[in-house]
Amino acid sequence: MDFYGRDFLRILDFNEAELRYMLDTARAFKELKQQKKSHKIFPNNNIAILFEKTSTRTRCSFEVAAHDLGMGVTYLDPTGSQMGHKESIADTARVLAKLYDGIEYRGFGQDVVETLAENSSVPVWNGLTDECHPTQVLADFLTIEEHFGKLKGLTLVFVGDARNNVANSLMAMSAKMGVNFIACGPEELRPNDKLVDECRAIAEQNGATITITSDLKELEGKADAIYADVWLSMGEDKKKWGERIEQLKKYQVTMDLMNRAKPTTIFLHALPSFHDLNTTVAREVNEEFGIAEMEVANEVFESDRSLVFDEAENRMHTIKAVMFLTMYKKEVK
Ligand code: CP
Ligand code: NVA
Numbered sequence: 001m002d003f004y005g006r007d008f009l010r011i012l013d014f015n016e017a018e019l020r021y022m023l024d025t026a027r028a029f030k031e032l033k034q035q036k037k038s039h040k041i042f043p044n045n046n047i048a049i050l051f052e053k054t055s056t057r058t059r060c061s062f063e064v065a066a067h068d069l070g071m072g073v074t075y076l077d078p079t080g081s082q083m084g085h086k087e088s089i090a091d092t093a094r095v096l097a098k099l100y101d102g103i104e105y106r107g108f109g110q111d112v113v114e115t116l117a118e119n120s121s122v123p124v125w126n127g128l129t130d131e132c133h134p135t136q137v138l139a140d141f142l143t144i145e146e147h148f149g150k151l152k153g154l155t156l157v158f159v160g161d162a163r164n165n166v167a168n169s170l171m172a173m174s175a176k177m178g179v180n181f182i183a184c185g186p187e188e189l190r191p192n193d194k195l196v197d198e199c200r201a202i203a204e205q206n207g208a209t210i211t212i213t214s215d216l217k218e219l220e221g222k223a224d225a226i227y228a229d230v231w232l233s234m235g236e237d238k239k240k241w242g243e244r245i246e247q248l249k250k251y252q253v254t255m256d257l258m259n260r261a262k263p264t265t266i267f268l269h270a271l272p273s274f275h276d277l278n279t280t281v282a283r284e285v286n287e288e289f290g291i292a293e294m295e296v297a298n299e300v301f302e303s304d305r306s307l308v309f310d311e312a313e314n315r316m317h318t319i320k321a322v323m324f325l326t327m328y329k330k331e332v333k
Contacts, residue, residue: 004329007117007124008322009110011134011172012198016206019176023142026314026321033068033317040070042327045101049127050076050083050092052107053234057271057315058127058135062104065320074100093119102327108235123326125319128165130235135322136270137169139314141177143307144225146314147266152207155180157223157261159251160295161244162212163191166229166270171210175199178206182223184213186247216250216257223261227268228253228295245289253296258305267296267306275301 001018011019032039049062059075066073076083083092089112096103097120105113106127117124126134145151156174158167162183168191174181181203183191190212200210211218219226231244258265274282274294286292300306 003325004327005123006326007120007126008134008326009113009117009124009126010132011137011169011176012202014176016176016178019138019141019173022138022318022321022325023145025325026138026142026318029068029320029324030314030317039068041324042101043070045070045327046072046074046099047102047104047323048074048076048096048100049104050081050096050106051127052078052084052105052112053128054078055106055127057312058104058106058319061135061316061319062125062127062323064316065323068320069324071101089115090119092116093124097121102323123323125322125326128234130233131165132169132172133165133270134169134173135315135319136166137173138318138322139311140170140227140268140270141173141179142314142318143268143311144179144266146310147307148224152178153180154224155182155219155222156225156227157182157184157219158227158229159184159216159219159253159257160228160248161185161189161231161233163189164229164233166227167191168195170227171195171199172202175203175206175208175210178203178208180209180211180222182211182213182218184216184218185251187214188247216260219257220260221262223265225266225268226253226258226261228273229270230272230274231295241285242289245285245291245294248295249291251295252293253300255297255299255303258300258303265305267300267303267308268311269296269301269306269308271308271312273301273308 093116102123104125104127110129110131162185231248275298
């Protein structure tokens, strides 16, 4: 297995053994962190983290993980670089690769992160695009595995906007790891057929199934984990809130839905989540459309079946594993 110098752009770019190794490496780093054992493996390295969309977890995870590994970090915020408006993506990549040992990018099209990677001589890590959120699902699968003690044979159900970045990456990761995946949402928000076919072929080889449905009954008695995400993703037109609420309100994850799954079903969410009225966006939506909870009922979010904050912690351990694996050989020459 050779990770050195590779980019981390999509789950589909890695095979099962490699993804397994990433999860195991994350687990090892988590133990080191818990034991407060120093692991400053790259004291002479620096990374740039480039955000064209906002972030709490991904930014903080890259920063903490980089510091733990002994590296310096430069954060470029959504208005803080010339990229795109005054300097092309390709030129930005060539400049950053001269200064840094790794580049994280969060933004819009997957083509942007691909262009960065093509023009960078150092690893590029995808911190979320419109199409994928690969570092997120590594954390999700680590959380699932920690809880159930296994992955193979489990059933993960994504409920909601089933063609968004998180859902796409969950489907790919499920296929690779032999987890049955059910995407449950309205017809209009079905995942891309080509991606479904590709994931289904991989899942079949790994003894798992991919099901795309609009019927919530499909998860009854089956779901080991139910996953929700926001109904309107970053970068989407805010004018779409009304239409999206109409499409998705019956797909809210309620305690009744959790109970119809299995008594042991856990709840997962990438976060941030609109489960109450304690955010400006949720209050604005509430004022205009009269709903107080969106993709998940507060009762579920706050219950002991909800592992959302463990997932958030695991973002850091898994991101650390990705950085370490793609940078390591350089340091042991
Ligand atoms: N889940 C996630 O990516 O969170 P942030 O948007 O806060 O980084
Ligand atoms: N689908 C969400 C994920 C946020 C972590 C978004 O893109 O806004």
